[in-house]
Amino acid sequence: MRTFRNRTTVLTAATTAVLALTLTACGDNGTGTKSDGPAAASKPAASTAQTGKDTKDAGTTGDAGDTGTAQAAGTKTSGGATTAAAKGTGGSSSSSSASVCTTKDLKISAATQDGPPFTHLVLTAKNTSGHSCRMEGFPEVRFLENARGIAPAVARSKPAAPVVLTAGAPAYALVKLSDGGMDEDVEAVKDFSVTLQGNGGMAVVKAPGSEGIAVDPAKWATGYWTYELRAGADDF
Known part of the structure; x- marks a missing residue:
């Protein structure tokens, strides 16, 4: 009986040892979870190699990214061209498609410039219409009866582009009345007519001052409509 128990003990010990070796070889830590053995330690190296491949592929994808950038630049260029075209159209539209200003669109007034002696008037035409309109040429000013004609225009005062009033x-417009000399043959004027070119109509404008203005038919002249009076071009 003692001998049997000893053999059983030996067999049990041997079986336990074999089972332990088997579990170790399978990587089981006895909890049902694989342990971090030598095989598991080599896995990050494989991941590193894969990461390198991914980086290289990303570089190749960068070429496609460059293509995307080129497309974006093309869109930008196209947008710039469109903007430039729109701007050009807007400039053309503002000058050529605006209707001609008429006396119904404007309030025209006159004031003396400098003096005394008062040798020049400044005509102001303010757009009161509520929409844009285009001023044509120069004001046709008649100080006296029609037979005396209009004040001639001074060519150098003509602006480079049409005057469009919002x-x-x-x-x-600057208007010369006389030279201001004592010996001039002048005539008194208390009101005068301004005709707008381009079939804009005629308006009667009151001369400034209670006594009116003195004009010399041999010296009078008028400038073109402009946005502002300009030194040089409007000195006459």
């Missing part, structure tokens, strides 16, 4: 904006 709602509420003014235009100006």
Whole structure:
């Protein structure tokens, strides 16, 4: 009986040892979870190699990214061209499609410039229409009866581009009355007519001052409509 128990003990010990070796070889830590053995330690190295491959692929994808950038630049260029075209159209539209200003669109007034002696008037035409309109050429000013004609225009005062008035904006024209000399043959004028070119109509304008103005038919002249009076071009 003692011998049997000893053999059983030996067999049990041997079986336990074999089972332990088997579990170790399978990587089981006895909890049902694989342990971090040598095989598991080699896995990060494989991941590193894969990461390197991914980085290289990303570089190749960067070429496609460059293509995307080129497309974006093309869109930007196209947008710039569109903007430039729109701007050009807007400039053309503002000057050529605006209707001609008429006396119904404007409030025209006159004031003396400098003096005494008062040798020049400044005509102001303010757009009171509520919409844009275009001022044509120069004001045809008649100080006396029609037979005396209009004050001739001074060519150098002509602006480089058409004058387009937005709602509420003014235009100006300088008008020479005389040289201001004591021996001039002048005539008194208390009101005068201004005719707008381009079939804009005629308006009667009151001369400034209670006594009116003195004009010399041999010296009078008028400038073109402009956005503002300009030194040089409007000195006559």
